[in-house]
Amino acid sequence: MALKYYHAEPAANSLKSMIPLFEKGLEFESVYVDLHKFEQHSEWFIAINPEGQVPVLDHDGAIITHTTVINEYLEDVFPDVPLRPRDPVGAARMRYWNKFIDEHVMNHVSMHGWHRMVGVLARGIESGEFEALMERIPLPDQRKKWADARSGFSEEQLAHATAKVEYAIDKVEGALGESEWLAGDNYTLADINFFSHCGMFVDRMFPEMEVTTRAPRMTAWKERMLARPGVKEALAMPDHTNPALRTFTGEAR
Numbered sequence: 001m002a003l004k005y006y007h008a009e010p011a012a013n014s015l016k017s018m019i020p021l022f023e024k025g026l027e028f029e030s031v032y033v034d035l036h037k038f039e040q041h042s043e044w045f046i047a048i049n050p051e052g053q054v055p056v057l058d059h060d061g062a063i064i065t066h067t068t069v070i071n072e073y074l075e076d077v078f079p080d081v082p083l084r085p086r087d088p089v090g091a092a093r094m095r096y097w098n099k100f101i102d103e104h105v106m107n108h109v110s111m112h113g114w115h116r117m118v119g120v121l122a123r124g125i126e127s128g129e130f131e132a133l134m135e136r137i138p139l140p141d142q143r144k145k146w147a148d149a150r151s152g153f154s155e156e157q158l159a160h161a162t163a164k165v166e167y168a169i170d171k172v173e174g175a176l177g178e179s180e181w182l183a184g185d186n187y188t189l190a191d192i193n194f195f196s197h198c199g200m201f202v203d204r205m206f207p208e209m210e211v212t213t214r215a216p217r218m219t220a221w222k223e224r225m226l227a228r229p230g231v232k233e234a235l236a237m238p239d240h241t242n243p244a245l246r247t248f249t250g251e252a253r
């Protein structure tokens with residue numbers, strides 16, 4: 001049994017499938033893909049994932065992509081440490097949250113991240129070289145996202161994304177008034193999903209939202225997440241982000 005995990009920094013999608021690997025105590029070979037050097041669009045990586053995105057799980061040669069799919073796969077193959085409720089209603093609740101986060105949270109937080117970080121990176125690339133890099137991106141939506149990040153997302157796009165993030169925070173805060181974890185009494189893949197894409201850094205990314213006062217239950221939940229052994233191990237993985245691009249507060253450097 002050999003597991004290989006291709007990933008970038010421990011944040012967002014790369015973190016989301018790394019946490020279950022650690023929670024389940026699985027041994028895996030970590031393969032770092034350097035997004036700053038566009039390795040995700042290089043020939044060797046496209047041969048593994050034709051969509052040119054991380055993360056990717058290789059299990060004995062079977063290639064699994066997309067974090068929610070990877071996490072359910074890990075659950076099916078390695079169920080001993082469960083991160084999905086075993087009863088169908090609990091599993092449905094968890095999947096409801098995963099669908100909500102994948103469709104209504106992830107891309108909106110990501111737009112702000114790209115605006116602040118990838119935009120700076122993309123604007124640092126000479127015209128001509130940038131267009132050549134764009135040609136190597138297999139997914140048309142992703143090509144557009146890179147181009148938008150370079151020119152800067154519009155105020156309207158960013159305001160819409162902010163409203164989606166605020167809606168998600170309030171929804172999560174409400175749910176945590178009903179149960180300790182998002183999908184009920186147990187820590188599940190839904191918590192891991194929301195933490196990786198939003199809960200882990202939303203207070204730093206949007207200080208004007210005053211998240212700690214607006215969402216005290218979510219703030220306490222974040223501490224419970226940070227105390228999880230798998231979360232600790234995943235967050236301790238190397239972070240090669242160029243410090244000049246680590247601008248969660250958005251100041252130009």
Ligand SMILES: N[C@@H](CCC(=O)N[C@@H](CS)C(=O)NCC(=O)O)C(=O)O
Pocket residue numbers: 008011012013014035040052053054055065066067068142
């Ligand atoms: N739906 C995919 C999204 C993967 C994704 O957006 N990965 C990002 C990193 S967080 C990526 O590879 N970005 C680089 C690029 O698209 O050029 C998943 O859940 O795995």
